[in-house]
Amino acid sequence: MFGTTLTADPPPPARQPPAYLTFASLTALGLPNATTTRHCPGVASFAEPISAANPVSPFNADAIRTLRVAGLDLTRVSYAKQVHGAEVARAPAGGGFAGAADILVTVEPHAPLAIFTADCLAIVLYDPEVPALAAAHVGWRGTVRGVAQAAVAALGRLGARPERLYAAIAPSIGPCCYEVDEPVTSELARAYPGRWEAWVTPRQAGRVMLDLWTANEALLREAGVDPPRVENPRLCTACHLEMLYSYRRGHRGRLATLAALP
Numbered sequence: 160m161f162g163t164t165l166t167a168d169p170p171p172p173a174r175q176p177p178a179y180l181t182f183a184s185l186t187a188l189g190l191p192n193a194t195t196t197r198h199c200p201g202v203a204s205f206a207e208p209i210s211a212a213n214p215v216s217p218f219n220a221d222a223i224r225t226l227r228v229a230g231l232d233l234t235r236v237s238y239a240k241q242v243h244g245a246e247v248a249r250a251p252a253g254g255g256f257a258g259a260a261d262i263l264v265t266v267e268p269h270a271p272l273a274i275f276t277a278d279c280l281a282i283v284l285y286d287p288e289v290p291a292l293a294a295a296h297v298g299w300r301g302t303v304r305g306v307a308q309a310a311v312a313a314l315g316r317l318g319a320r321p322e323r324l325y326a327a328i329a330p331s332i333g334p335c336c337y338e339v340d341e342p343v344t345s346e347l348a349r350a351y352p353g354r355w356e357a358w359v360t361p362r363q364a365g366r367v368m369l370d371l372w373t374a375n376e377a378l379l380r381e382a383g384v385d386p387p388r389v390e391n392p393r394l395c396t397a398c399h400l401e402m403l404y405s406y407r408r409g410h411r412g413r414l415a416t417l418a419a420l421p
């Protein structure tokens with residue numbers, strides 16, 4: 160090294176990038192929550208699939224320690240093999256593998272639900288009165304299959320009411336970066352005739368920029384969720400590669416969105 164400059168003051172400490180982000184609205188309600196960033200240690204990547212045959216938790220001791228600061232006890236976390244469907248699984252009482260599902264629900268306090276994404280939406284739904292909690296994995300297929308509506312309905316079966324729900328949409332790919340074509344547009348058109356056009360911006364040659372944020376906000380609203388109770392930071396994974404993972408940008412890391420009833 161050469162050209163060293165001597166200064167009287169020590170250099171400012173390097174700013175530590177955050178290991179996780181939180182939803183202000185859920186935190187204000189006393190609901191422990193977090194979405195991990197790429198700087199969170201101990202979260203398994205997509206190279207380590209979650210399945211019935213792999214009973215190992217996707218969170219190791221480093222993640223357990225890091226997320227404890229957010230009020231989340233990952234020794235009791237539940238997670239599923241996410242299959243881009245709209246099936247609901249009740250979280251096991253002691254946590255662990257919940258089966259193949261894209262919607263997890265619980266009424267158990269202090270038992271986190273985890274959804275893994277890297278462009279898809281993770282949606283958290285909370286009724287403080289029951290109390291009851293859901294976490295859902297929603298990509299374009301999940302949007303077509305009605306995951307947001309199914310999550311609201313699943314909480315309803317646990318005694319929740321749509322108008323009491325608070326919702327939060329985790330960092331995910333935005334309309335700035337999500338170009339799609341067939342078969343996405345035809346399946347959207349089939350599922351939501353006359354409505355899906357409001358969720359896309361046409362590009363050339365039949366391609367469109369898809370806004371899954373606006374689509375799922377609309378679907379939550381139609382399911383009875385009050386729009387001011389939906390928090391969506393509109394943080395695009397593909398625009399924030401320094402902090403997040405984007406599958407479309409070639410990452411295989413997972414972001415984990417977690418929440419637990421108080």
Ligand SMILES: [Zn+2]
Binds near residue numbers: 332333395397
């Ligand atoms: Zn973007």
